[in-house]
Amino acid sequence: MNVLIVYAHPEPRSLNGALRDFAVRRLQAAGHRVQVSDLYAMRWNPLIGTQDSLAFEAGQRFDVSMASKQAYESGTQSADIAAEQDKLRWADMLILQFPLWWFTMPAILKGWIDRVYACGFAYGVGEHSDRHWGDRYGEGRMSGKRAMLIVTTGGWESHYASRGINGPIDDLLFPIHHGVLHYPGFSVLPPYLVHRAGRTDAVRFTAICEALGERLDSLASTPPIAFRRQNFGDYEIPALTLRDDVAPGRSGFGAHVE
Incomplete structure (x- = not known):
């Protein structure tokens, strides 16, 4: 299997850094081929802008979706975007690894999504009609590929439980699972979570790696x-x-899971 790990943490000596290194070793030992996009080490630019299209004309109004689509279809995307798209095409499995900061992914990883998920590549594809509203949410360019999150949190597991003060972890991750991953077609695996990341000693680290x-x-x-x-x-x-006869009486995020 070809595995792409998109990694977002600024300190290689962190718990996240150690888990990334462990994951690469474990996957390679099992015969998988692995690429890592280490966004901080790459100095990834998270900001969408006119520089993303090599053919953008100065003075032209910048329409994000239209410029993205034109650059993708004409082969005039910036080299960094095109390279990450090539990695996604290559990958059978995508792993997004990050610490949960302010209830979501770090800004640099969101910026990777914003720029790499170009119109015509990850969205804006397929027929739009009264019977088929684009190739998305289970269809799309990433259909047939799998994806998983590796996420660390500073809080306790109970803080992210169904009645925890931070909110259920499944709800917090829903925009990433359902939107960022399911939307373009990935089959999304349950996440691997590490809580209380700052309270990890050698014994606990061994148990975390085993799991x-x-x-x-x-x-x-x-x-x-x-x-x-x-x-x-x-x-x-x-x-x-949802149709009235589908998940009657249910609403919110959970209604979109069978």
């Missing part, structure tokens, strides 16, 4: 989160709301 190793060993067989697919009958099109 992570088990998850990495089963990447191909772990059942994905059962997100509903947009164009397969559960949703009214073009309203894109």
